[in-house]
Each structure stands twice: as structure tokens, then as C-alpha cells.
Amino acid sequence: MSVDLQNRAAQAVAMAKDAGAENAWATASQGRDVEFEYRDGALEKVKDTTSRNLDIQVYAEGRYSNHQTTDLSPDRLKGFIAEAVAITRALEPDEHRQITPAELFRGRPADDLDLVDPAVAGISREQRLRWCESLDRVATDHERVISATAGVYDGTLNSASASSNGFAGTHAQTYCWYGSNITLRDEGEKRASGGWYVGGQHVDSLPDASDVARIGLERALARLGSEKGPSVKTSMVVDAQAAGSLIGRLLRPASGRSVQQGQSFWADLVGKKAFSDKLTIVDDPLIPRGFGSRHFDSEGISAKYLPIVENGVVRNLYIDTYYGRKAGMKPTTGSPSNRVIGLGDHSLEQLLKEVGNGVYVTSWLGGNADSTTGDFSLGLRGHMIENGEIGRPVGEMNVTGNLKDLFGQLELVGNDVYPYSQTLSPSLVFGGVDFSGA
Amino acid sequence: MTIRRREFLGHMAAGSAILTMPAFLQGCGVQSATAISQATPENPFMTWFGVDQATAARVMSELTGRGADAADLYFQHSRSNSLQLEDGIVSSASSGIQQGVGLRVVIGDQTGYAFTEDLTMPSMLAAARTASAIASGSAVAAPQAFNPLGAGDLYTTTVPWSDVGVDQKLPILKFVEEKAKAMNPAIEKVAVYWADADERVMIATLDGKLVTDHRPMTRLTLVVTAKRDGKVQTGYSNIAAREEFGWYSEDRILTMVKEAVDRTMIQFEAIRPPAGEMPVILAAGASGILLHEAIGHGMEADFNRKGTSIYSDMIGKKVAEPFVTVVDQATIPRERGALNYDDEGNKAGRTVMVENGILKSYLHDQISAKQYDLEPTGSGRRESYKFSPMPRMTCTFMEDGPHTKDEIIAAVDHGIICETYTNGQVQIGAGDYTFYVKNGWLVEKGKVTAPIKDVNIIGNGPESLKRITMVANDARLDTGGWTCGKNGQSVPVSQGIPTVLVSNMTVGGENVS
Numbered sequence: 001m002s003v004d005l006q007n008r009a010a011q012a013v014a015m016a017k018d019a020g021a022e023n024a025w026a027t028a029s030q031g032r033d034v035e036f037e038y039r040d041g042a043l044e045k046v047k048d049t050t051s052r053n054l055d056i057q058v059y060a061e062g063r064y065s066n067h068q069t070t071d072l073s074p075d076r077l078k079g080f081i082a083e084a085v086a087i088t089r090a091l092e093p094d095e096h097r098q099i100t101p102a103e104l105f106r107g108r109p110a111d112d113l114d115l116v117d118p119a120v121a122g123i124s125r126e127q128r129l130r131w132c133e134s135l136d137r138v139a140t141d142h143e144r145v146i147s148a149t150a151g152v153y154d155g156t157l158n159s160a161s162a163s164s165n166g167f168a169g170t171h172a173q174t175y176c177w178y179g180s181n182i183t184l185r186d187e188g189e190k191r192a193s194g195g196w197y198v199g200g201q202h203v204d205s206l207p208d209a210s211d212v213a214r215i216g217l218e219r220a221l222a223r224l225g226s227e228k229g230p231s232v233k234t235s236m237v238v239d240a241q242a243a244g245s246l247i248g249r250l251l252r253p254a255s256g257r258s259v260q261q262g263q264s265f266w267a268d269l270v271g272k273k274a275f276s277d278k279l280t281i282v283d284d285p286l287i288p289r290g291f292g293s294r295h296f297d298s299e300g301i302s303a304k305y306l307p308i309v310e311n312g313v314v315r316n317l318y319i320d321t322y323y324g325r326k327a328g329m330k331p332t333t334g335s336p337s338n339r340v341i342g343l344g345d346h347s348l349e350q351l352l353k354e355v356g357n358g359v360y361v362t363s364w365l366g367g368n369a370d371s372t373t374g375d376f377s378l379g380l381r382g383h384m385i386e387n388g389e390i391g392r393p394v395g396e397m398n399v400t401g402n403l404k405d406l407f408g409q410l411e412l413v414g415n416d417v418y419p420y421s422q423t424l425s426p427s428l429v430f431g432g433v434d435f436s437g438a
Numbered sequence: 439m440t441i442r443r444r445e446f447l448g449h450m451a452a453g454s455a456i457l458t459m460p461a462f463l464q465g466c467g468v469q470s471a472t473a474i475s476q477a478t479p480e481n482p483f484m485t486w487f488g489v490d491q492a493t494a495a496r497v498m499s500e501l502t503g504r505g506a507d508a509a510d511l512y513f514q515h516s517r518s519n520s521l522q523l524e525d526g527i528v529s530s531a532s533s534g535i536q537q538g539v540g541l542r543v544v545i546g547d548q549t550g551y552a553f554t555e556d557l558t559m560p561s562m563l564a565a566a567r568t569a570s571a572i573a574s575g576s577a578v579a580a581p582q583a584f585n586p587l588g589a590g591d592l593y594t595t596t597v598p599w600s601d602v603g604v605d606q607k608l609p610i611l612k613f614v615e616e617k618a619k620a621m622n623p624a625i626e627k628v629a630v631y632w633a634d635a636d637e638r639v640m641i642a643t644l645d646g647k648l649v650t651d652h653r654p655m656t657r658l659t660l661v662v663t664a665k666r667d668g669k670v671q672t673g674y675s676n677i678a679a680r681e682e683f684g685w686y687s688e689d690r691i692l693t694m695v696k697e698a699v700d701r702t703m704i705q706f707e708a709i710r711p712p713a714g715e716m717p718v719i720l721a722a723g724a725s726g727i728l729l730h731e732a733i734g735h736g737m738e739a740d741f742n743r744k745g746t747s748i749y750s751d752m753i754g755k756k757v758a759e760p761f762v763t764v765v766d767q768a769t770i771p772r773e774r775g776a777l778n779y780d781d782e783g784n785k786a787g788r789t790v791m792v793e794n795g796i797l798k799s800y801l802h803d804q805i806s807a808k809q810y811d812l813e814p815t816g817s818g819r820r821e822s823y824k825f826s827p828m829p830r831m832t833c834t835f836m837e838d839g840p841h842t843k844d845e846i847i848a849a850v851d852h853g854i855i856c857e858t859y860t861n862g863q864v865q866i867g868a869g870d871y872t873f874y875v876k877n878g879w880l881v882e883k884g885k886v887t888a889p890i891k892d893v894n895i896i897g898n899g900p901e902s903l904k905r906i907t908m909v910a911n912d913a914r915l916d917t918g919g920w921t922c923g924k925n926g927q928s929v930p931v932s933q934g935i936p937t938v939l940v941s942n943m944t945v946g947g948e949n950v951s
Contacts, residue, residue: 039744047551048568051538051824065531070538070555080535087531090604091521094529125571146745183746183867189900190748191867226868231714233949261524262627262663263672326525366731366863366872367894367946372663372672375710377894377946379863379872396870398894398946400710436713436946 002170005030005160008072012056013162015078019085023059023099025167025300028052029159034123036152038132041140044149056081057099060088064097096325100299102165104321104331108302111286113293117202120154120174128152131209135180138213142184144224146191150180150213153199167300176203180213182220194220199420201289219362222383222393229384229394229437235358235411236399236433237351237385240418242361243425247281247341250403253371254308256319256334260327265374265404269314276410280342281308283318283333292337292422301333308339312408341425344413348427351414353388359397359435360385367398374403397437406430481586483640483650487513487539487557491583494642496559498580500566501541502644505575508804509644510782512540513557514823517600518635523611525627531604540823541569547743547805548572551826584648590778592771593680595654599634602683607632610658610686614695618662621699626670627663632656641783649783654680655774655930657919658691660698666706673702673876678774678919678930685772701858701877708891711880713947717853718895718940719846719881724859724916726933728940729764729834731862731871732899735924737766737791737799738817738829739806741866748869748900749797757797758903761839764792766801768816768832774919775833775932782818782827789815792903801829821927831922835934839909843937846908848884854945855879855886856895869899894946902940910937 008028016024030052037045054077057066067084069077132150139148154176161169179197186192196216198206206212238246258264266274285294285303295303299321307315319327320334352360360383367378377400384391407430414427484490494511502509515537522530538555539562550572552565611630618628637653657678664671675698679685720728733749741747768777768786777786782804790798802810803818806829819830847855855878862873874894880887915934922931 042548043572044547045549045551045826046569046572047549047826048571049551049553049565049824051553052555064529065533067533069535071535072555084533087519087533087604090608091531092527092529092608094527097529149744183744186868189751190869191746191750193746193865193867223868228944231949261629262665262670263661365865365870365896366861366874368860368874368892370672370892372670373892375892377874377892379870379894379896381865381870395865395868396896396898396944398713398872398896398944400713400893400946400948434713434947434949436944436949438715438944 002158002160002172005158006162006168006170008054009160009162012054012077012081013164015081016056016058016085017164019082021058021060021085021088023164025057025099025161025163027055027159027161029157031155031157033153033155036128036132038136038150040147041136043129043132056084058084058088059097059099060085062093062095062097063088063091064094065091096322098321098325099163099165100167100301100321104301105167106302108295109286112288113286113295114288115173115201115293117174119203120176121156123154123176123203131178134209135178135213138210139180139182139217142217144184146183146185148180148182150178152178161300163300169296169300171294174201175199176206178206178209178212180216182216184220184224186224192220192223192226194223197420205289223381224393226381226393226395228396229359229435231436231438233432233434235355236361236430237355237358238361238428239348240414240416240425240427242363243428244418244421244423245364246428247339247423247425249369249376250407251281251308251336251339254317256317256323256327256329258371259317260323263372265372266314266317270317271314273313274404275309275312275407277312278344278410278413279309279312279407282306282340283308283337284340285337287338290338294337297333297335299334301331303337306332336422339423342413343415343417343426346412346414348414348416351412351427351429352385352390354412355385355429356388358385359394360390369403376401376403394437397435400434400436406433409433481648481650483638486515486638487640489513489557493559494584495580495582497541497562497566498642498644500563501543501570502580503577504570504573505545506543506573506578506644507546508544510542511642512542512781512820512823513640514538514637516635516637516822518633519599521604521607521611521632523615523630526615528608528611536822538823540825541565542826543569543573544805545573547809549826553823578644580644581646584642585646586648586650589650592769592776592778593654595682597682599636599654602634606683610691614658614660614691617692617695618660618699621695622664622703624664624666624703625662625699626665629661631659639781641779641781643783647783649779651778654682656681656685658686658694659919660695662698662702664702669706671702671705673705674698675701676919677917680772680774680776704877704889705891708889711854711890711893711945711947713945713949715942715944717850718943718945719850719853719855720935720938720940721855721857722843722910722912722937723914723934724918725856725938726835726916726935727859727862727873728902729836729935730831730922730931730933731864731873732897732902733764733791734766734831734834735864736866736869736899737801739800739802739810740828742800743806743809747866752797755797756795757900758792758795758906760795761909762792762795762903762906763790763837765790765837766817766831766834770833770915770932773833773915773932774930775831777832780816780818780827781820782814784814784816784818786816786832789817801831803827803829819929821929825927828925830924830929831931833915833932835915836909836913836936836938838911838913838936841908841910843910843912846910846937846939847881847886849908849939850881851883853881854890855881864899870896871899872896895943897940897943902943905941906938907941908939912936
């Protein structure tokens with residue numbers, strides 16, 4: 001398969017050159033995805049697909065454009081690429097648009113990232129059904145359950161890239177996810193809902209399906225009787241899963257593009273202490289079985305360990321070659337791999353004890369942040385923290401502030417990492433946070 | 439990429455849905471279908487996909503070989519183009535072709551789905567066998583040919599996007615940049631993003647219909663960054679529609695430019711409101727986001743047939759004051775959410791969800807319509823051939839009420855008015871929903887006072903409906919390019935509302951001690 005894809009990518013590059021491009025970069029990919037969804041005791045949906053795509057970036061006469069197609073019939077592909085080159089020529093020249101310099105391909109690591117489990121391709125219909133039944137049974141046994149949907153998602157993704165200046169590389173990974181979402185009868189017309197999913201590249205790394213369903217059921221049960229919490233300025237404990245999404249918001253403008261476009265509160269922060277000394281974030285592309293692991297990024301830049309924030313001091317931003325050249329910054333990588341948050345030494349229970357009173361956030365609902373200023377406001381669901389314990393469930397609340405200030409108020413970091421994500425974060429504790437509710 | 443989508447599914451409770459800016463039954467009428475199709479000249483869509491009646495019939499027969507209540511072949515070819523202007527030059531373009539066929543078989547509420555991007559007979563037959571594996575019965579009579587239904591006229595174009603070159607579009611981006619820069623010296627950066635698409639779909643159904651639809655789309659976005667007294671602010675505006683090139687008049691563009699600049703500059707003065715519960719006025723237009731999140735998603739019948747929506751047992755009940763009527767209508771010409779036919783091949787229409795305060799109808803696809811023993815409302819939509827359809831909104835709005843905007847503002851002693859939004863989300867079971875207010879104003883003693891920015895607003899759907907105490911007579915649809923996400927599928931939508939007062943909502947802000 002990878003040989004076919006490599007040939008396809010190389011042919012596309014050759015077609016672009018034939019059509020008059022000076023340089024071209026092509027990625028050919030192919031994936032197989034299977035979905036089983038099972039609801040209330042019966043199989044509801046089976047989806048089984050094989051997809052393909054070709055992506056090509058064209059450099060011609062100091063101009064640049066990128067194109068993708070799923071229509072790979074040879075005659076049409078040739079026409080498509082010729083048109084891509086013609087579109088490129090109709091644009092304006094930009095000296096900063098250049099193919100990734102070959103020196104950035106050097107030093108590509110060869111670590112075994114263990115991203116492919118051959119067992120995934122062999123998962124049978126019976127196995128998927130067994131998982132679904134285990135997930136379903138735990139939920140539907142509960143008296144308050146209105147409906148439970150279990151899902152199993154597995155597949156394989158292969159891609160190969162080639163460039164006119166000598167890049168060649170392949171990437172392959174498998175995945176398998178399963179879990180369930182459960183809806184329970186609550187007061188009046190209200191339904192409490194919750195769920196839990198687990199996943200990984202390897203089937204043998206996944207916990208037992210009924211244990212997964214039990215966590216989902218507990219999470220749904222925890223929502224029963226949820227009420228609007230108070231408007232108050234207090235401490236916030238964010239659980240490891242929700243913390244990963246908050247870190248994602250913090251890092252969104254930490255890019256060469258955002259900074260160069262004047263849309264980032266990270267501008268001018270490199271080398272400076274910008275956040276609490278409890279905050280450390282590293283981009284680590286070489287974690288075995290990591291969700292974001294890779295040997296090279298989408299521009300072909302060889303993967304390397306990249307500190308982003310060390311004890312509150314900003315070390316690096318995510319900088320691709322184009323915006324780096326434009327802003328006079330050295331390229332690192334334009335796209336995050338595994339974002340690893342430095343751990344503290346407290347368990348979640350200890351964090352809650354330390355805090356005493358505050359709000360424990362278990363998930364976000366909507367909200368947004370302004371990348372330029374860092375101002376944010378997010379809806380949340382969680383619990384009140386009362387005397388160091390998880391108290392009554394609350395919702396219909398917002399938390400509002402500024403991301404830069406918030407991560408300056410990071411007081412404690414847990415040791416409990418949420419593992420099913422590209423962002424590996426533990427629970428986080430922030431002081432003096434504005435909540436709005438009743 | 440695939441992993442990340444799974445991760446997303448895993449994180450979001452089923453039915454969570456986000457709205458952001460930037461899938462029958464009766465036996466088949468084989469006889470009549472055959473008769474009509476024989477009299478019809480070759481369908482241009484069939485030529486486009488290189489598929490004739492006999493091929494489609496053969497694939498349908500394979501798809502329904504193990505039984506089916508309903509089945510469809512969804513052929514799609516989508517060509518999209520985009521251009522980007524940053525730092526004064528149009529230095530990046532992209533284009534994309536998505537072509538494939540989705541094959542679906544439905545038995546009761548069970549769905550088997552497969553797609554292929556290789557439109558050759560062996561590939562389509564293989565995909566059909568894969569999708570048919572959900573069923574274990576015996577073959578149903580599949581049509582020998584399909585009966586072409588008339589093309590819709592909601593968004594016909596004289597010039598398709600494929601005939602509009604980069605050389606024609608480029609001056610528009612330059613014009614937008616020039617006008618934006620000229621509007622205020624504080625503007626440091628201007629970025630302009632252009633998008634257009636021609637999408638052609640052809641749906642062949644087990645009951646013998648052949649539906650074709652050419653769906654154009656375009657969107658123009660302006661982002662400006664301004665600097666004043668060492669502070670930097672970014673704002674944006676966009677316009678979108680199922681339109682053609684000639685739609686971009688100077689007036690339309692200038693209106694958008696002024697909006698983006700105004701929204702940016704006002705942020706230098708803007709404050710955070712106090713945190714907590716207060717009356718919230720929703721300005722006419724984009725505030726339709728309230729309807730999308732507070733009621734629209736909860737009214738999608740897939741959630742209700744499963745009993746997971748807070749609205750599951752409320753049909754026929756009073757949910758709002760008598761002056762509240764909420765509609766989802768696909769038949770508004772050229773709107774971003776407009777559709778001639780839905781993605782199951784049913785005529786798209788107008789569904790009154792709330793009529794004079796009474797909850798009237800869910801939004802149905804064929805699966806839910808069969809379960810409720812109703813006609814589908816033409817609400818079955820999908821992102822592309824890669825997905826099976828489900829009930830979705832199109833253009834969602836509230837009709838005019840008896841009050842005026844001035845009366846509503848005058849009625850508020852201490853609250854806010856919300857004007858522009860970036861995104862929203864809802865939790866279907868509990869009914870809690872949010873929307874993010876980018877720009878708004880404080881309202882004090884019946885007067886609009888200080889500007890506000892960046893606050894999330896959270897409420898509960900049924901409770902907010904009850905608390906709509908005033909509705910003005912200035913309903914309008916927003917012109918922005920909204921996209922609705924549900925279970926990993928994005929579809930274009932429109933929304934609108936008149937000025938409305940919700941007597942109490944929770945506003946994100948600062949706690950004043």
C-alpha cells in the first residue's frame with residue numbers, strides 16, 4: 001500500500017512539473033474506517049468505508065497554491081493538476097512562498113513510534129458486536145436509563161508524501177475507539193447525560209468495555225439534579241480531560257501565523273515569564289503510541305522535542321516556514337504533535353482537599369476566546385467543591401477572564417493525566433476565577 | 439486526522455452540537471418510474487457522474503439484496519475554490535474536488551452505510567454489498583429505472599463558479615482591503631478570504647425517484663486588526679449565500695467592510711458586564727443563534743425518537759407566549775441554508791416548530807418520520823457522500839411579534855443587548871445551551887450605554903422560551919456564513935430573529951465585590 005501511495009505522490013509531483021511548476025509537494029492518502037453504533041439493545045448503524053485523497057501544493061513563478069481531490073482517475077487527475085498550476089500563475093507573487101528547504105528534512109528520527117497494530121485490520125464484526133453488547137448492557141440495566149448509544153470506531157490511515165526537492169516520507173497509523181453515551185431521566189422534562197470513550201492505536205491497550213461503560217454511567221449519574229451554581233469569584237479545579245481543551249485554547253494563538261497577523265497575545269512573549277511557574281508545556285512528537293506522534297510534520301520538517309513553556313517562561317512558538325520567513329522567525333513546526341503538560345505531585349483528591357471550596361469543572365459548554373487579547377468566556381458543567389469534597393452538580397454557569405491572566409493564576413497541577421488525547425494534561429487548579437450563575 | 443475526529447466524538451456527549459462562523463419506506467413505483475424515464479432524454483447529472491439508469495439500477499439491486507425498507511445512492515461532485523489576501527497580496531489559493539457515491543440501506547431504524555470515490559461498477563457493487571450487510575433478509579424489488587423529478591429553482595445561476603476565473607475574483611479581494619484600510623488609520627492588518635463552490639448531487643432512491651440539485655455557495659470574509667494606544671483588537675465580518683459572482687455588488691461589499699471595522703474599533707471601548715443573571719435583549723438578525731441552540735437542535739427528531747431531547751414529550755404543549763412562532767424553512771431563495779431537496783431526495787419545505795407559543799413539529803428525516811407515522815419534513819441532510827443523513831436545520835428564524843425595538847430597550851432597567859456572535863452549543867438532554875457574544879452593549883434604565891465584548895451567555899432551552907417576554911416587528915435573516923456541526927458533520931445554515939427580550943439569562947462577566 002505505502003509503495004502505491006508513494007508512487008501516486010511522486011507521479012503527482014511529476015505532473016505538476018510537466019505542467020510548468022518549479023516545485024511541488026504531494027501527499028497521497030488512503031483510509032479504511034469502520035463504525036458500529038448500537039442503541040438500546042440493537043445494532044443501529046454500520047458504516048464501512050475506504051477513502052482516498054490527493055493533496056498537492058504548487059510553486060510556480062514565485063506564486064503558491066494548494067489543491068486536493070478524491071477523483072484519482074488518471075486523465076482527470078492530469079487535468080486537475082494542470083488547472084492547479086494555471087490557478088497558481090494567476091495569483092500574485094510572494095517571495096516568502098517557497099517549498100520547505102531540504103535542510104529541514106535532515107535528522108529525521110527513526111524511532112519506532114508503534115502507531116500500527118496489525119490486529120486492527122483483523123477486528124471482526126463479532127468482536128465489534130461483543131464490545132457493543134458489553135457497553136450497552138451496563139447502561140441499559142440501570143433503572144433511570146432512557147437511552148444509551150454505544151459506539152465502536154476503528155480503522156487505518158496511510159499516507160505518503162513526495163516533493164520536487166527530494167522529500168519522501170510515509171506515515172501509517174491504526175486506531176480503535178469505543179464507549180457509550182447515556183441519557184437518564186431527571187427532574188421534569190430534563191435528561192441527565194454523560195458518557196466515556198477510550199481509544200488508542202492498539203486494541204490491547206484498551207480497558208475492558210464494561211468498565212468503560214461503567215465510567216460513562218457514573219458520569220451521567222453525577223449530572224442528576226444539576227442546578228445553576230452561584231455568581232462568585234473563587235478557585236477552579238479543572239479535571240484532566242477538560243484541562244486538555246483549556247490548554248488547547250491557550251495554545252491556539254501560539255503560532256507564527258497568529259503572531260505575524262497581529263492576532264496573538266503570545267506576540268513578544270518568547271523568552272519572558274508569561275505564566276505561573278507551575279506551567280510547563282512541551283511538544284513531543286516521539287512518544288510511542290502518542291496520538292500526535294510522527295517522524296515529520298506536514299511540511300516535512302523533521303520531528304523534534306520542542307519546549308513551548310518552561311516553568312512559566314515561553315521558549316518556543318509553533319512556527320511554519322511561510323510565516324517564519326515572513327516574520328523573521330526560525331521555523332519550529334507549524335502544527336502541534338503531542339502537547340505534554342508538566343505534572344505536579346497531587347492526585348485529584350488532594351487537589352480538591354487543598355482547594356477546600358470552589359468549582360470543579362468536568363466539561364465545557366460552548367464559549368470562545370479572543371486570540372488577540374486572550375479574553376475568554378466559557379460555559380461549564382461540574383460540581384461545587386465543599387470542604388475539600390466533590391459536592392452538588394452544577395451547570396448553566398460561565399467562567400470569564402483572560403487566558404494569559406488565568407494561566408498566571410495556575411496554583412497547582414495534578415499528576416492524573418487524561419490519556420486519550422493529543423494533549424496530555426493533568427487536572428489544573430486556578431485561583432480567583434470569575435464565575436457567573438444565579 | 440481520523441483519530442482526532444473520533445476523539446471529538448468521544449468528548450462530546452451524543453447530540454452536542456456546535457454552531458460556528460468561520461438520510462422510506464413504501465413499496466417502489468417501479469412501473470411508472472420506468473415508463474417516465476424511458477421518455478426522458480439523458481439526464482445531464484448522469485452524464486456528469488458517468489452513471490446511466492441501468493448502472494444505478496444494478497447498484498440499487500445489489501444494495502437491497504438482503505432486504506431494505508429504504509435505500510439511496512447519493513452521488514456528489516463538489517468543486518470548491520478559495521483565495522486568501524494577507525499583507526496586501528493574494529498569495530495563496532486552494533481548490534478541492536470531492537467526488538463519490540454514498541450508499542445507504544435502511545431497515546426500521548437500522549442503517550448500513552458505505553461510500554466509494556471510484557465510480558466504476560465493481561467498486562460501487564462492492565460498496566453496496568458492504569452497506570447491505572446490516573440486513574439479513576431477502577431481496578426487495580428494486581426499480582429498473584429512476585424517475586427524474588423536476589429541478590428546484592431556489593438558487594439557479596446563470597454563470598457557474600467553474601466559469602469564474604481567479605482574475606475576476608482577485609480584484610474583489612483587493613477592493614475589500616483598500617476600503618477597509620481607508621476606513622480607519624488605526625487598522626494595521628487586513629486579511630480577506632474568498633470561498634466559492636459548485637456542488638452537484640444526484641440521489642436515486644429505492645422508491646424510484648431521481649433527484650438532482652446544483653448547489654452553489656460563496657462566502658467573503660474580512661478580518662481586521664487595529665492598534666491604538668498600545669492595545670490590539672481584531673474583528674471580522676462575512677457574507678455568504680447560495681449565489682453567483684454577480685451578487686457581489688459594491689454596496690454589499692462596503693456594508694460588510696464597515697461592519698468589520700466598526701466591530702473591531704468598538705472593542706477598544708468595550709468592557710466586561712457584571713457576572714450573573716439579567717435581562718438579555720437579542721438584536722434582530724444574527725441573534726437567531728438563540729433559536730438554533732435553545733430549540734432547533736432539541737427539535738431534531740433523531741434525538742426525540744430516542745427520547746434523549748428535553749423536548750421529547752412536549753409536542754402540543756405551550757412552551758412560549760402566544761406571540762412566539764419559530765420556523766425552519768429551506769425554501770428561502772439563495773439563503774446559505776436553502777435547499778430544493780434534502781439529502782434523502784425529499785422536497786425541502788417549511789416546518790413550523792413553535793406556532794403561537796405551542797410546540798408543533800419536530801424536524802424529521804425518513805427514519806424518524808416513519809417512527810412517528812408522519813411525512814418527512816425534508817430535513818434529512820448530510821455533509822457529503824461520506825456520511826449518512828440525519829435531521830438538521832436549514833434557515834431557522836422567529837416571525838415578527840407585536841412590540842418594537844424601542845419598547846424593548848425602554849423596558850430594561852439593567853441588562854445587555856447582544857449584536858454579534860461567534861459560536862454556540864447545546865446539551866440536548868439537559869437543554870442547557872450557550873452562545874458567545876462578540877459585541878454588545880449594556881442597557882441601563884432603558885438606554886443603551888457602554889459597549890461590551892467577549893461574554894458567553896448560558897441558558898436552558900425550555901426556560902428561555904418561556905422567558906421571551908417581548909418580540910419586535912423587525913425580523914431579519916443574518917447574512918453571515920454560519921455552519922452547524924452535529925455528530926461530526928458540518929452543514930451550512932442560516933438564522934434570523936426580530937429584536938427579542940429574554941427576561942433572564944446568565945451572562946459571563948466579572949464579579950463586582
